[in-house]
Amino acid sequence: MARSLHKPDFKTRLQDWLPKLVLSPSIATTGLFVYGFILFTFYLSFTNSRMLPNYDWVGLKNYARLWDLSHWWVSITNLGIFASLYIAICTVIGLTLAIFLDQKIRGEGVLRPLYLYPMALSFIVTGTAWKWILDPGIGLQNTMHLWGWESFEFRWIKDRNFAIYTVVIAAVWQSSGFVMAMFLAGLRGIDNEILKAAQIDGASSWHLYRRIVIPMLRPAFLSSFVILSHLAIKSYDLIIALTGGGPGRATELPATFMYSYTFTRNSMGVGAASAVIMLITIAAIMIPYLYAETREDRS
Amino acid sequence: MSIASQDSAVKNNRTTMVLIYVTLLVFALFYLVPLFVMIANSLKPLSEITGGNMMALPKEWTIEPWLKAWSTAQIGVEPTGLRPYFINSIIMVVPAVIISSIIGALNGYVLTKWRFKGDTIIFGLMLFSCFIPFQIVLIPMAMVLGKLGLSGSVSGLILVHVVYGIGFSTLYYRNYYAAFPTELVRAAMIDGAGFFQIFWRIMLPVSGPITVVCVIWQFTNIWNDFLFGVSFGGQDQPMTAALNNLVQSSTGVKEYNVHFAGAILAALPTLLVYIVAGRYFVRGLMAGSVKG
């Protein structure tokens, strides 16, 4: 840019290099601390590493073992259930609340921080609080019984077939407000003239949102999808605090699986193999997003 | 672009509005219940919790659990409470947030206003770092920190948080600056303004909204981190590690009231940030970061 404007003298050349110079520490640290470490993990997944890294090459053995473990299958099945429900429910709740809040609501200033504050808590705190509320002995079920509703039953957290859904509840509680904020920002960014024109044409509110507003929120959908899917794949603290992976191993996710094989089972090789699978999954989601992101820029 | 003044074009009839208000209030309740449970139970004596009703207000109000969690609870060998760890967290979070935000702002500035061949690829590569599961970097990070002589120190922790914070801060500033008219930058350049002059005089003054978003995001993430803190913090462990020690203690009576008080204390700074700066948060998001 600068080059086309001036003839190159020393100062211009410095100006030309300065931006790259400013960027270079970030490039260097990202190169080492992200991509270097990913390569390192990739390498470890082909070694016999147990307690600490070692460099005995074993080929694909760790991957073979990984896919042989029922524990791993449970983890990825759970991730499938958890991630799809979590993303879908957060999006629906976030969008609904944003649209409702956008109807000139009295007290919006009070409601908005109420919806948003769970995002400020750590997953450890969220998990601990929900563990309490969902526990049939002391939580919601007990409360209902004390209030006289004796037949009320809610014991999903103790049931290995339903426990994963309690993780969804807690996670949705934590993040749906944040999604609401993103959609609300998107809604407020839409030019009102378009809406007014459509309404003069006689479109109903429902139609208006379905045909015009929601399609215009595409960037917000995309951003929230990316943020939610990375939270889902990285979910670790919440599981530890809420269910500890139980009952049995019913709520293990790939992140807890990886941690346990790497650090508590001294099978670093298998842990690294599972990490590689996770990274590939993340890349499969992220690369199309990044591609779309950078392409839009050029146009 | 102001936040609540805009006229929504849609007109709703009365029943719809009632329905909307009911839904909004139900959700407000859903979001409030866990906080209510935590606060209510942190103000009860232990005897009221065991066997009592979780949703009930305290019969006998006490702030004893809060005092205990803050200054006398057993965290390690000595009953120090959470207080010293709170200070550790502050010492770690403040520089980490400032440094990662400054770097993010500069990166966003370069990537949008001083574009060069391959800049989008570099941005893409940096963005991917937001999504790396932190468990995998633990061992190699420890090696690097050891080599740098930063193992078990606050500076080491700051470094770690800055490194893994750059991705998001760059994302926020880049998307924000992308919407800023490049013509203004170009005009300044023709006037002979240099790289940093333009950043300082033109970009920074308009960066308020996105800085709020970036600072909130980084502050929350770094404050709430447990894994890095406990692995690299050494003797200066952060608040989350101390809370874990308080809550996870495996023997003795579980003092739930103290645990809840501790959990709220640990969450207080981030809660405050969200409540105080929450309205600017949506405004900042609106001003660019969700443009995708």
Add this chain to the structure above:
Amino acid sequence: MRAHLTKKIAAAAMLLASTSVAHAGDVEVLHWWTSGGEAAALNVLKQDLQGQGIGWTDMPVAGGGGEAAMTTLRARVTAGDPPTAVQMLGFDILDWAEQGALANLNDVAAKEGWDAVVPAALQGFAKSGGNWISAPVNVHSTNWVWANKSILDSLGISEPKSWEEFEAAMAKVKAAGKTPLAHGGQAWQEATMFDGVVLSTGGADFYKKAFVELDSAALGSATMVKAFERMATLRANVDENFSGRDWNLASAMVINGDAAFQIMGDWAKGEFLNAGKEPNKDFLCFRVPGSAGTVSFNSDQFAMFGVKDAGAMADQGAMAAAIMSPSFQSAFNVVKGSVPARTDVPNDAFDACGKKGMAELAAASDSGTLVGSMAHGHANRAAVKNAIYDVVTAHFNGEYDAKTAAEELVSAVEGAM
């Protein structure tokens, strides 16, 4: 290749350790004893060392029975900056010794005569290649039952001597409308019960064959199927809210008279004592019925990491000596519920259960029926231990029947080796 590299890592670790550990005259201690009684007991050690002019840098990391602490330790060792002493269990100690990361305590051990007073089975985890590497603090055992005496008395149940009597007793409690067995549904708690059940079903030799030698025939045998059937019986006698409960809340159920029995290691005693209960008056302690005469043990130790500097080594030696001193062993274990790691500590300060535990430990050690606890990492390495956990907890939660569980056990253990 591997040995060479790990040695290099360890050497680097030692070199760096000498330069970067706090300041001279300090020991840095990584542990997970953060709750009241335990921390108070550890404070005794701290003050003892301070009396000798040695400072104590505290590094408490609680959670998951030391799992979080072990992750921290790994980061510290990889960074070449290990703590001076680390609380550790069983095979973890030997694993770290194999990595060449631990110090040599032979001088202190010789001076204090550890070889003569520490039981042989325990030495297996405190020595590596003939060298002392670790100072044992205590000996816990896991095959205990804790019972509420007033429930038993009111239902006319006497202490069950055989498994059949135990089942009958639980049936009686159930009929009376109380929870027979207090239990917390976490993998390690189920494994702890499994320790006792396998000992009671197959005896010490079978236990060793299955869990120490990992003999496939034993792991898949009819005896193992029977052990799983007994676990299913236990499962039928717990309350419906057991899943995810902490062990001390299960103890509280027995203390408060909501449940009759709990199968748990002797650390549970601390809960009873804290609640003001007295052994033989308010509660009973006895071995898992059918396992009398055998003891499955685990031992908390302080493994000493390699330091180079002579002053630091002296401090480390002083800490090891202080841990092993009879007065500390007595003071600590009275609080903790465990028994001393040396046989020559007088039992005066201990209560009835403590005295019983000390006598039974000594007897089991003499007769060769003292076995390492599988559930607590004293029978095999972490990978195998967790593979067994997976099967035991899956069976307990109803995923497998007893026969399938035994088959799964064989394949899980083989897969983890």
